[in-house]
Amino acid sequence: MRRIYMDANATTPLLPEVFEAMRPFFLEHYGNASSIHQQGQFARAAVDHARDQIAHLLHCRTSEIVFTSGGTESDNLALFGTLENAAAPAHFITTSIEHDAILRAAAALAKKKIEVTILPSTPQGVIEPTALLAAIRPETKLVSVMFANNETGVIQPIAALAAIAHASGALFHTDAVQVVGRLPLDLSPKGALKDVDLLTISGHKIYAPKGIGALFVRRNVRLAPMLYGGSHERQRRAGTENVAGIVGLGKAAELANIWLAEDSPIDGPTHLTALRDRLEQGILSQVEERGVNGEGAPRVSNTSSLYFDHVEAEALVIALDLKGLSVSGGSACQSGATEPSHVLTAMGLSPARARASIRFSLSRLTTAQEIDEALALIPAAVARLRDLSPTWNKTTLIPA
Known part of the structure; x- marks a missing residue:
């Protein structure tokens, strides 16, 4: 059949071009990217190149890309990294249509005395800016709204929502797992998404392998690590880099850039x-x-x-x-x-x-x-x- x-x-599916880019880092170029010898530095160069490819797709600085194990970790890092050590009173706003990686993290934050507000959805699945305006307040530290819903595909007015958050002094995060590679995203300081502070990417939603993702963290956003160990990823995410996965994510980002240039959504x-x-x-x-x-x-x-x-x-x-x-x-x-x-x-x-x-x-x-x-x-x-x-x-x- x-x-x-x-x-x-x-x-x-994992695209053949992505797999071929990854293949040498399973068998030939197996060095640890933190090692100073030649094999290690070859791996480091591959990680740096992948970071460049992803930054090019998102129109951001390479230093603003943090590699993770996937979308769930990126979402959790965005929330706990900005809120767990937030000074009281701390208020967090998200929505009723988020992925469980956000909603269950929000429930865990509520147990840590972070006040959580859940915004309602319209019958079309849209989070209206007026709802955020009504809910935001001076102690709001973070707002998280997914860019496009994984079940319905409905796209949210992220630029407008992020602008409201910034006007009130709050950070703004978006889970962009379902839009990366499908919509052009400009996170540059003058881009359409200039008010987005944190953005989640998952490799296996853009034809890269499972087990690799990234979090965009805008310059000057302080992010407490969830994992403690080495000083990887500028001390934001400890752990030996998944070089093959990172290379695959970089190649997938490169291909996505080509597709976006070919036919604009x-x-x-x-x-x-x-x-x-x-x-x-x-x-x-x-x-x-x-x-x-x-x-x-x-x-x-x-x-x-x-x-x-x-x-x-x-x-x-x-x-x-x-x-x-x-x-x-x-x-x-x-x-x-x-x-x-x-x-x-x-x-x-x-x-x-x-x-x-x-x-x-x-x-x-x-x-x-x-x-x-x-x-x-x-x-x-x-x-x-x-x-x-x-x-x-x-x-x-x-x-x-």
Whole structure:
């Protein structure tokens, strides 16, 4: 069976170009980047080059890139590094639609006497600047809002939110795992994101390996380490560098820069946007009682979250998997959870509709043929499951 992969928000495939860049650092150039001998200095040069590649993608200084083990560590480092030793009273603001790496860290911070405010979402999945304005206060130390949601793909007004935080004297962090390489990001002192102080990157969401990530830390932001040991990463993240992973992340950043230059997601529909819209429109035209979560809000080009009433998402994921199509019921980090998605319920979806939602997330390797093949599978799978549902009204007509 030929498989079709549409779960890129969970992880992207490792590109051959990225693997080839990494290969020598597994077998030939295995030196420790902290060693002063030739093998060590070769590894150090590779780490420095990767840092340059990532800084070029983000339009920031190389010294502002801190390598981590991935998105979760970067998120935690951003929060605990700025808040754990904050002078009292300390107030932290985040949102109801964040990844668990933020929400569970926020819960841990609350136990350390950091006051936490959770901003609500609109039905489209957007965090409005007015909500932040109403919540922020003089003792607010940090605001964290994800750039684009991993379940719905909805993009937040990050520049406006960051400006509000700065105007009140607070730092601003964004989990940009789902937008790096998909949207142009300018973190330079005069760039569109000049008010963003901390930004999270994860390698395996941009065709690099799992187990590597980075945190952008703007110059002059004081960051307490979470790990204690050597003086790696300018004493911000102790531990021997994962040279091969760092090289892979750097190569993936270089490729992302090329792709962004080839087709701007801002100026017009990209290859992925066209494929995503083709998939969405095909499903909407063939299936009854369905809809797009986050419809009407700006979304990243590859992501579509749809609900199918009278269907359990888990059953539909399994049914499609048996036919060779890999999709997700939401965040991979929530796989197996019995509760409905906290993101979708925060947007106002009922528990039943949230449990009936499927996420399709395309990669740069997705083809038009795969979209057509998926469209041949999805309506039939939905129909079969609805035939088994006691709530399905078989006489319902498709909405106009």
